[in-house]
Amino acid sequence: MLLHKIRENLDFKYFNFHDLNLNFKSKSFLLKKLLQNKIFPEINLDDFVIKLANKKSELKKAQALRYSVFYKEKKAKPTFPKKMMKLDYDKIDEFADHLIVIDEKRKGYKNKIVGTYRLIRGDVASHFGGFYTSSEFDLTNILNAYKHKEILELGRSCVHKDYRNGTTMNLLWKAIAEYIKLYDIKVLLGCASFPGTDVQKFSKELIYLKSNFSLPEKLSVKSLFNNNYLAYNKNNINESDLRTFAKLPPLIKGYLRVGGKVSDTFFIDYDFNTIDLCVVVQIENIDEKYKNKFLNLRD
Secondary structure (H helix, E strand, O other): OHHHHHHHHOOOOOOOHHHHHHHHHHHHHHOHHHHOOOOOOOEEEOOEEEEEOOOHHHHHHHHHHHHHHHHHHOOOOOOHHHHHHOOOOOHHHHOOEEEEEEEOOOOOOOOOEEEEEEEEEHHHHOOOOOOOHHHOEEOHHHHHHOOHHHEEEEEEEEEOHHHOOOHHHHHHHHHHHHHHHHHOOOEEEEEEEEEOOOHHHHHHHHHHHHHHOEOOHHHOOEEOOOOOOOOOOHHHOOOOHHHHHHOOOHHHHHHHHHOOEEOOOOEEEOOOOEEEEEEEEEHHHOOHHHHHHHHOOOO
């Protein structure tokens, strides 16, 4: 009853669950030319299926997984509607593609989605308000260097705590690789984060990233958050590069391993309780091992 009244009386702004099915239909109509009749292949491996969400029930389950990871585990601050619905959502969900990993043999759970990644192509984002990353970083140099259709934003990556053994992320990356080939993507971008908002706590890691993995000047990305007070005090560095790399969050390490670079400034997201960096991966610069493993590309 309470939930029913909330639905009746609250303005959900960008997201109306009653109209979700219409959103999928309108998405299909509005993006018909952009999609160009390309069909993303469903991937099956043992008990797992990885695909793009194409039903409102699948999207809601992906959002439920995101809520459990971002808000319950990582202590992000939900709005009242999100807290009541127990879903993580925003306006971008309506026009993005959502990769989902399903464990078909998962017992005891209605939600069998155990991993998800949100994909937003530049040609789509340009018609619907831009990238999520552009709300935190100035992407001018990236947009000048590449055509919109060549850019893919990756976001809202999460895996259920019981499935963080590498397999699920490998499945997601395999699917992302298929998506890259399907749409001839040239560059990936997105936000990757340190937990919490205490920059001093990660001073060593930030210095290490700035010194070793900064984007080249022609692709430099600057935070919209005024962080000129950066804690880049090199007197704090007493550890080897290898030990510092090992301390980085898994997602950041993953991007760096495939050849990614990061912004040399950060954005503090107080709502999500994170310190965000912009990560950029040029497809042509992906490490050969990962090109062969995921993209089946050889120079």
